[in-house]
Amino acid sequence: MTKLSVNINKIATLRNSRGGNVPDLLKMAKDIEDFGAQGITIHPRPDERHIRYQDARDLKGIVRTEYNIEGNPVEKFMELVLEVKPTQVTLVPDAENAITSNAGWDTVKHKDFLREVITEFKRNGIRTSIFTDPDTKMIEGAVATGTDRVELYTEAYASAYEKGDKSGITPYTEAAKVANSLGLGINAGHDLSLDNVRFFKENIPGLLEVSIGHALIAESLYLGIENVVNMYLNKLK
Template structure:
């Protein structure tokens, strides 16, 4: 079964919009796990516009599944990860002013940089994953950095699926086959939702984990958080 890791950035966005501590990010993370999710993901950005660095420091007190911290490995982020020591760190090449993640790594151009960063995390027993586009050369390049996993950037798949083009999954299948052949674990995330996640899961060999935040929280406004977590788990079986 593919694990569901819930990104709680949008919970923090709602909290920050009003000040105070409603909704409580830490309590929500615990509740999401109690509802059945197998992981919690956060993506702190330098301006802390949603998840704050202190949230990432506080969450290990309640995360009893897997804790995944995503982000661009600038020094502040690297220091945070080494302090918190999550289960997994996912490296994302975000610009500081990016609204959301919008591209995978060029694992060839940034090979030496990624090798150095990943070596430091692995020396601290932190599993590493690289955000990657479904391009065979980028997957092969990722393997040369020493990373444990890749996270397939699924925006293109989700966009095609919404338009009725299920063939948009083809490059993801090819990328997954290559990753499996060269020993990389496979995660996926970005714009996956209740409509498209089952088809993705059914067609991607060796899919270990999906990280879902924006859609899951939006769907929960209508369907309820506990119910939506269960709906995702059923689709990932």
């Protein structure tokens, strides 16, 4: 079964909008795990506009499943991850002012940098994953960095699927086959939803984990978060 890691950034966004502690991010993380999710993901950004760096520290004592911290490995981010020591760190090349992640790494161009960062994280017992486009050259390049996994950036797939074009899955299937052949674990995330996640899972051999936040939280406004978590789990069986 593919694991579901719930990104709780949007819960932090809602909390921050009023300046208090409603909703309670830590309680929500615990509840989401109780509802069956196998992981919690956060993506702190330098301006702390949703997840705060202190949230990352506080969650360390709360999360009982897999704890995944995403972000661009600038110095402040690296210091945080090395302090918290989550289960997994996912390296994402997002600009400081980016609204959301919008591209994967060029693993060939940035091989030396990524290898240096990944070596440090792995030395501290942290599993590593690189956010990548579904490009076989980028998957092949990821091997040279020493990463444990790649996370396939799924916005293009989700956009095509919404338009009724299921052929958008093809580059992802090919990228997954290459990753499997090279011994890389496969994660995926970005714009996956209840509508498109089952088809994606069925066509990605060896898919270990999906990280879903925005769609899951939006769907929960209508259907309730416990129900939605279990709907995802059912689709990922």
